[in-house]
Amino acid sequence: MNINYTPEELAFRDEVRSFLEQQLPADIAAKVKGFRHLSKEDHQRWQRILSKQGWYATHWPSEYGGVDWSPVQKHIWDEESCRYGVPRSIPFGVNMVAPVIIKFGSEAQKQHYLPRILSGEDWWCQGYSEPGAGSDLASLKTRAVNHGDHYLVNGQKTWTTLGQHANMIFCLVRTNTEVKAQAGISFLLIDMDTPGITVRPIRTIDGGYEVNEVFFEDVKVPVENLVGEEDKGWTYAKYLLTYERTGLAGIGLSKAALSHLKALAGRVLKNGRPLIEDTTFSQRIAKIEIDLMAAGISNLRIIAAVEGGGMPGAESSMLKVRGTEIRQSINDLARRAIGPYALPFVEEELELDYDGEYLSDKDAAPLAPHYFNNRKLSIFGGSNEIQKNIVTKMILGL
Amino acid sequence: MNINYTPEELAFRDEVRSFLEQQLPADIAAKVKGFRHLSKEDHQRWQRILSKQGWYATHWPSEYGGVDWSPVQKHIWDEESCRYGVPRSIPFGVNMVAPVIIKFGSEAQKQHYLPRILSGEDWWCQGYSEPGAGSDLASLKTRAVNHGDHYLVNGQKTWTTLGQHANMIFCLVRTNTEVKAQAGISFLLIDMDTPGITVRPIRTIDGGYEVNEVFFEDVKVPVENLVGEEDKGWTYAKYLLTYERTGLAGIGLSKAALSHLKALAGRVLKNGRPLIEDTTFSQRIAKIEIDLMAAGISNLRIIAAVEGGGMPGAESSMLKVRGTEIRQSINDLARRAIGPYALPFVEEELELDYDGEYLSDKDAAPLAPHYFNNRKLSIFGGSNEIQKNIVTKMILGL
Amino acid sequence: MDFALTEEQQMLQDTVARLVRGEYSFEKRLGYSETELGFSAEFWQHLSELGLTAVPFDEELGGFGGTGVEVQSVMTELGRGLCLEPYLQSVILGGGLIAHAGTAAQQEHWLPGVASGELKVAVGLQEPQSYYNLNDVQTRAEKTDAGYTLSGRKAVVIGGHCADLLIVSARTSGDERDAGGLSLFALDPATAGVERRNYPTMDGAKGCDVVLNNVQVGAEALLGDEGQASAIIEYQSGRAIAALCAEAVGVMEEAIAMTLDYLKARKQFGVPIGQFQVLQHRMVDMSSELEQARSMAILSASVANNEQSTERKRILAAAKNVIGRAGQFIAENGIQSHGGIGMTWEYSFAHYAKRLIMINHQLGDDDHHLEQFAGLLHVEE
């Protein structure tokens, strides 16, 4: 047993660090670390840098331009990315539709879409959820009727993250209503510029715009945009869902958020002393830091198991629950740390290029919005209740 | 709105206080307050004092020798009893079988049993639970076959509290196996001296003996010991279960336990200062004291509603859950308060007449056993899960 | 012992409830929130016309002579509608400070306006460094021939953006966190040297930070005896805490009712999600938190206007602690039970959740009040 990295792994970490130190734009990193909004341009700028380095497609086989990292290397990349303030990767193209196209797509689809994803030419979004069907995907209602050379699509998708930036969407649609729920679903690739598509941004609790509704009204989609076989979409969707199960717990993000919190608590005063020296508050921080330390080791144990050829099981879902709870707790503490200043909603300070006087601490403005926004962590991507149901099946077998 | 007692209620409280100050034996009160074991004789001695005062049967109509207290008066009695260290009433005779006999029993049963309960001549225990049927009473298997002048009873009961002291037991038995579960149950009164009855004490987690298994092997029970009609026992049992729903939360007991804890934390040292001055520990106490303050008002609100003629509803079950959690938390803190001295199991110090040197604090010895023993609070009397199911039905109606 | 409202109290509460139901739909509220004023001038006027802004004031001032219980009735209903009007700031806290500390002349000068809703008061007791310790005051008031010169900064003054009168605490003597040496001043926000940085708040209201740059005020601006304000601030903040607890209960009741409805209506995997036992028990836990909060709102209302005592302090600290914890529990679990929809701006639940969390940042959070309560533990022994 050895919980330390091998010399090769350490060398890789050095390589990652020196790349990030040299190439990660400071303005982008500052936004990420301070929980501020990133623009589409920010994401694209960073993606181009990554692509140039050959490190953008970390989950693709190398024949398609991916990078062949081991689970431990991926983990090192993830940890260092979070530490340096790399923007979270927008997964819909590179990590979601691409693996499906690689595994199930036609040769033409591979040749057309994969290079455009790598180059950043296409921005993908996901059309899975529908109003009235959150975690219960199989009950979806968006219809696609086969008219020979095209499908006619009608229906509505929702919770489409960053759909406002996207020019492509991959959708689960119902192509057959005669069979039982999961059997009549197909997987379509749709150009967002097709007539009949409307995107309506959803304003969220924090005042921001991150998710959208997408409406389809008699949208013509060429049949060549079908992935794999008609009515087999559920298989592809499931493949995608199980494709990547490590990293969901957001351990690296929690570590970055904890550092941020501790620095903040070192600046905020309570009775004239830094808040981090207050017994109550320092113990609140300590408890979370301890939980995170343990969860971090659990994460490493899962990665080592995957590295050894195993499949992550119940531990992975348990860690997803634990990890999101930890991150939410850190967000909660950060909001608490600024006391009365959690109340002001200083929208202009959410932008990094704000150059006025800060109302209070320079990092204060995004904290309450970020806390509210991150309530999503325990809801999206398979709610924590669903995760616990999954674990139940695995460990109880009932 | 007035959250204070009326002058009449205050006068009653004074009467209760002066009675307890004069009549409650100091040795008994000390045992109760220190969570020490009470002997059968202790219980009987106190019951005789109460009976003489006419305050023993607080839930009986006055025609049978009960005392006609209002809900608020009962509450005052409960609060003051806990504060002064009155032994908990053993409810099986006076508060459980007696109301059933009064409501459903024959005239002969009333005349025979009620005076013997009042005088303490009979000590009753309860034969409800069976192995394999905890909260699911209706699935009971103990059989009683009607042989004309007597029933022949075979089977087993368990969790029979203080059955080792009892000379009478009331049982739910199956008299009809042809009908659905709840319909074939009868309510029998059985003399514990009848041949064929064996009592086996169950040692519990804390090392004490409080509950028993009771075995019935061809036990002959005269038919006149049937309460009400054959096969109607479930109705009587339900009546009993709903008979008294206030006071289950144990608010008064928690208040007494909290006082005890605070006194203890004032004596135990941590870094040379009383533990109660330690930030961490004092906040732990404070949080529970606050929760208890709120639960105490919730309790008063329920009592006032009952006084006004209402029936306690979902609030009562919620308060039972909350109240038991609070008491368990206090027990947890008391065990924590003694630090390393939670480990020694000093059985001799559990007895109040111990006159040796105390190993550590005079109150330390019973704390860990008491903590373990009181894990029962959230299990017995309708587990907290069952209570939440009940509340769900009331508020969700699903 | 009787927890029922009197007929008069019930009528009062029904009046507010009717008004809120009629004029404060969720859609209207979103609109009010986006105006410069940040609330409904019309609704405020209706509150005034019905005498509701006068509830806590003495009858000789045109008031209703209402105690904590009457205030509770009003605040709970305002909470139910997530009402944005400055009732707490102006009527309870501003009016309370003037009535408590003001001379007869000051009371006559200001209180009728406060009671009628015409004069909107905002109160600045916090500072950037003060966290929740209201004795932590760096703002200085230097005595001059004509009165005082005020310099400093007051933080997060809710309602300050549109107030007609500002009441601020300032130090006339003593060191930064001394209880002694605090004084209160009432001033016109238009006075030279008063700068306001306005902002909306997370929960849809508005407020400002107030910077005082050598602000010259006359001696008549002093509210109460010089250097003696600490106890008055503590007492009146206590009244405001009780009122805030009542508001919180109104918010919680609506949040829970909404969640219950959602559990019954929303289907997943073919059944209402309320069939899932985990969601059921969570709903019970939320309801149980509400019960605790209700009890503390009642208890704090019953002592709000009592003479100051350790018991009053204990109860108010306990109440705010319970409200803070219960509010967060209900907000977070309510969102979780709703799923994504509970996080959207267009659905009202999110706004109830935000108000509950933000109430915990007003007048001291649950940690602050736990500390206060723990500090009073030994007194009980």
Added chain:
Amino acid sequence: MDFALTEEQQMLQDTVARLVRGEYSFEKRLGYSETELGFSAEFWQHLSELGLTAVPFDEELGGFGGTGVEVQSVMTELGRGLCLEPYLQSVILGGGLIAHAGTAAQQEHWLPGVASGELKVAVGLQEPQSYYNLNDVQTRAEKTDAGYTLSGRKAVVIGGHCADLLIVSARTSGDERDAGGLSLFALDPATAGVERRNYPTMDGAKGCDVVLNNVQVGAEALLGDEGQASAIIEYQSGRAIAALCAEAVGVMEEAIAMTLDYLKARKQFGVPIGQFQVLQHRMVDMSSELEQARSMAILSASVANNEQSTERKRILAAAKNVIGRAGQFIAENGIQSHGGIGMTWEYSFAHYAKRLIMINHQLGDDDHHLEQFAGLLHVEE
């Protein structure tokens, strides 16, 4: 990075596991617990014969040269059987103190016996007033011509009732809670003036309080440099904490396996109670606590024998905090899931629950270690 045991480590663990399974049924354990010795002399001898009592010692002392990981393997399996033998007290802590602080002569004198299991050591570091602060020592060691005179009282010395050698801390200088001025002494419990008050413990083991009444010991009883014991005690307690965490994980694994079995087997209202979602999710929460505990047991084992550092202190404090919380969670929720049966003496679950709670009272509870960790927070910044 590799979390798998080496083949050798796996063999070691399997050996202990087999021994425990074969000789330590629950019924036998109840019997051992009731003997005067309080454990199985035979099992202890078998541990010795298989070289297991020698695991952590250097090879030249007849040891195995085992690190934290080897100790972890042994302790986890002993935990699984709720074994009562003084492995932690004598082999890990007692042996550790002698190996760390003893002179070559002292080591030669005592360690072979400890490693072979023939010499049972018990360690008294706590006192009635010390709570969990091991520097809070009132016991005095006064220098005499021949050595030292010890006076004071050591509290809750697990295994002290049958120890062949006692190691105690005493103050040779300094004030009550000073780190400086602490010394360690090794003495025969039969020495005049040593009084033991023996008792069983809540979790079925045995121990004693040791009263020292002017106990005369020679200079050779001093273990390590005079006045320098605090750091050694802290370091060796850290090793014991790692071992205790490993034991706790074994206890938790059994407790969880038992609860899982119960949920599948036990029926209520016609279905296995494991069908109830609330019990399912509770089971998941318990398993998740176990995962956290496992991770910290692994991490603490990996640093147990490292040089002292802030990071080692942080990890050991964190580990004990996690184990304490996880243990209580699993104990209490396991009982709740079992219902009444989980509270009976005759069913083993209750004993697993008791051990988990009592582990939190050994070497500092979760609150104590949270404080320790919080005290080191700024170092990270």
